[in-house]
Amino acid sequence: xxxxxxxxxxLWKIVRPATFIFGATAVLYLTGYIGGFDWLRSHSLMLGxxxxxxxxxxxxxxxxxxxxxxxxxxxxxxxxxxGYGSLSKSEYLRRVIWLCIQFxxxxxxxxxxFAVAFATPxxxxxxxxxxxFPPEAKVIFCFSLKISANIAEIVRGAVNAxxxxxxxxxxxxxxxxxxxxxxxxxxxxxxxxxxxWMNIMALFFSVVPIASLIGIEDAVTYAGLAISSxxxxxxxxxxxLYVLTWFFATAYILQExxxxxxxxNEEKTS
Amino acid sequence: MDLLEQIGTLGGxxxxxxxxxxxxxxxxxxxxxxxxxxxxxxVTSIVxxxxxxxxxxxxxxxxxxxxxxxVSVFRNTPPLVQIYFFFFGLGTFFAQTFGGGFVVSAxxxxxxxxxLFIGALNTECFRAGVQAVPEGYLEGAKALGLRPWVIIWxxxxxxxxxxxxxxxxxxxxxxxxxxxxxxxxxxxxxLYVSHQIWADELNVIEMMSALFVTYFLLIGGLIYLMRTLxxxxxxPGYGSN
Numbered sequence: 259x260x261x262x263x264x265x266x267x268x269l270w271k272i273v274r275p276a277t278f279i280f281g282a283t284a285v286l287y288l289t290g291y292i293g294g295f296d297w298l299r300s301h302s303l304m305l306g307x308x309x310x311x312x313x314x315x316x317x318x319x320x321x322x323x324x325x326x327x328x329x330x331x332x333x334x335x336x337x338x339x340x341g342y343g344s345l346s347k348s349e350y351l352r353r354v355i356w357l358c359i360q361f362x363x364x365x366x367x368x369x370x371x372f373a374v375a376f377a378t379p380x381x382x383x384x385x386x387x388x389x390x391f392p393p394e395a396k397v398i399f400c401f402s403l404k405i406s407a408n409i410a411e412i413v414r415g416a417v418n419a420x421x422x423x424x425x426x427x428x429x430x431x432x433x434x435x436x437x438x439x440x441x442x443x444x445x446x447x448x449x450x451x452x453x454x455w456m457n458i459m460a461l462f463f464s465v466v467p468i469a470s471l472i473g474i475e476d477a478v479t480y481a482g483l484a485i486s487s488x489x490x491x492x493x494x495x496x497x498x499l500y501v502l503t504w505f506f507a508t509a510y511i512l513q514e515x516x517x518x519x520x521x522x523n524e525e526k527t528s
Numbered sequence: 529m530d531l532l533e534q535i536g537t538l539g540g541x542x543x544x545x546x547x548x549x550x551x552x553x554x555x556x557x558x559x560x561x562x563x564x565x566x567x568x569x570x571v572t573s574i575v576x577x578x579x580x581x582x583x584x585x586x587x588x589x590x591x592x593x594x595x596x597x598x599v600s601v602f603r604n605t606p607p608l609v610q611i612y613f614f615f616f617g618l619g620t621f622f623a624q625t626f627g628g629g630f631v632v633s634a635x636x637x638x639x640x641x642x643x644l645f646i647g648a649l650n651t652e653c654f655r656a657g658v659q660a661v662p663e664g665y666l667e668g669a670k671a672l673g674l675r676p677w678v679i680i681w682x683x684x685x686x687x688x689x690x691x692x693x694x695x696x697x698x699x700x701x702x703x704x705x706x707x708x709x710x711x712x713x714x715x716x717x718x719l720y721v722s723h724q725i726w727a728d729e730l731n732v733i734e735m736m737s738a739l740f741v742t743y744f745l746l747i748g749g750l751i752y753l754m755r756t757l758x759x760x761x762x763x764p765g766y767g768s769n
Contacts, residue, residue: 364747365740366705369719373736376726464606471608471712478609485616491624495617502605502613509604 307493308500311484318477319504325394325476326463329401334455336402337409342439344414355410362407367400368468374400375472397469401462408458416447453520460512464505477501542731545738551725558721559742565639565717566704566746572643573703574696577650581688582680584651585658595651602648607641608709614641615713638710642703649699657692658684690761697754701747708743718742 344355362370374396382389420443428438470478481501485494536546544551584595602610615637622632661684669679689696711719719739726735 360748361740361744364701364705364751365743366708366719368708368711369736369739369743372719372723373740376732377736460604464604467606467608468709468712478606478612481609481612491620494620495613498609498613498617502609505605505609506601510600513600513604 307484307488308496311480311497314480314484315477315501315504318475318480319501321474322463322466322469322476323508325397325401325469325474326459326466329398329405329466330459330462332398332402333405334409336406338413338444340406340410341413341417342436344410345417345439347435359407359410362404363411367404367465368471370404371397371400371468371472393469393472393474397466397472397474401466405458405462408461409455412451412454412458413447416451417443419450420446449519449523449526453516453523456512456516456519460509460516463509463512467505477504541734542729543734543738544725544729544731545735548729551729554721554725555718555738558716558718559746561715561721562704562707562717563746565635565642565707565710565715566700569639569642569646569703569707570700572639573646573650573699576643576647577654578685578689580647580651581654581658582684584655586680599648599651602645603652607645607706608712610645611638611641611709611713634710634713634715638707638713638715642706642709645706646699646703649702650696653692653695653699654688656695657688657690660691661687690763693754693758693761697751697758700750700754704743704747704750 340355340359344352344359346352346355375393378391378396381391417439424442424446425438428442433441467476467478470476470482478501481497485497530547533547536543536548545555546552580595580598583591615634619632619637665683665687666679669683674682707717708719710717711723714720722735722739726732
């Protein structure tokens with residue numbers, strides 16, 4: 259069974275379905291572009307409209323990706339800090355952090371987003387300087403908090419799975435608690451934490467479109483705009499299907515990459 | 529000023545849901561709606577997920593691929609867009625194809641789409657549960673001459689459900705949180721109702737806190753119930769303690 263393979267096929271396996279979907283989209287778009295919208299429109303209303311609206315949808319979709327990445331980065335840093343705090347020796351601190359994590363994880367993202375969007379000001383005036391707080395920043399604020407709670411749980415789980423001897427060894431060479439965490443524990447946990455981390459990112463990538471409900475112009479907003487301006491109800495289904503396909507293609511890569519890493523971790527440990 | 533109004537306006541806040549009977553009735557109806565929507569979707573998504581997970585293990589390769597496709601599509605796309613697709617897309621499509629008489633409410637479409645979304649998550653977790661059933665048990669059951677459906681009903685399902693309970697809890701929490709997407713298509717659940725109230729009374733912060741508390745209690749209650757169920761269903765000789 260162990261035939262030697264010329265190259266590592268796993269990466270291609272991950273990317274293949276996505277390239278197919280993106281390729282089909284590109285062909286659709288290019289034929290619409292080269293052939294001229296009018297020509298396509300007369301032959302196929304649906305393809306013409308879809309290709310015509312593709313740039314706007316792509317713009318909104320990129321905003322979705324950007325919001326996910328930005329809040330993911332902030333949320334990860336914050337989550338590691340909160341995760342470290344949830345391992346604190348002080349019982350009081352642990353309880354407070356536990357409550358915060360539960361609160362952030364167990365309330366709907368939409369309600370949290372509304373609370374941030376409607377109950378915080380547009381700008382802060384601190385000592386004469388005005389700091390603007392635009393909707394995009396509010397979305398990133400909201401999602402980075404929600405992501406951080408999930409990351410904190412991952413960090414806590416991973417740290418609890420490392421042998422206590424690691425901590426004890428760190429103490430014997432005179433490291434502080436934070437230094438043990440940062441230099442000894444965290445590097446060991448990293449491979450185990452990456453797959454669930456990617457799961458969280460994929461999860462929030464599919465939650466970010468709710469930002470369209472507070473007026474962010476993301477892919478869903480543009481889909482709605484496209485539908486209302488094309489003014490035929492036959493286009494509603496294709497447009498939403500089109501947006502779904504984009505999200506699916508992107509999240510599918512993440513899912514397959516996560517599975518690949520999980521499998522590799524299992525092989526390493528066994 | 530009666531007592532309720534004093535309580536509702538305590539500390540400069542304006543909790544109209546405490547003293548205004550109209551707002552209170554609306555809010556309570558919203559809670560009832562969220563709860564019943566969640567319960568209905570729980571039943572359908574658990575049954576559907578279990579059936580698909582069993583089919584995945586019993587049936588041949590095409591069924592397997594179809595189920596895998598279903599699961600990865602619904603897991604990897606935004607639930608909000610799914611709801612839009614079902615309500616605006618399929619809703620208008622059906623209405624056009626079957627004439628004006630074919631009208632399905634936003635609530636029904638929300639139920640369909642949430643069932644499929646959470647059903648996909650449940651399929652995944654039950655599938656892992658079915659996989660966790662030891663091979664030896666099945667062989668033993670076969671050796672006793674049990675019929676296939678008896679094996680499934682008496683051995684596979686009880687063990688698979690037990691193994692799947694922790695991740696099932698997560699999915700059901702996800703479901704309660706996802707019912708708030710019904711807001712986008714005007715399903716009169718608690719978020720939509722609260723939006724109406726704060727639009728009327730201009731008490732955003734009060735309604736937000738009420739929403740947080742309500743969701744926190746609903747989800748906390750669910751988690752507590754599921755933990756209790758988990759403890760009740762623990763098999764002797766299994767688990768950590």
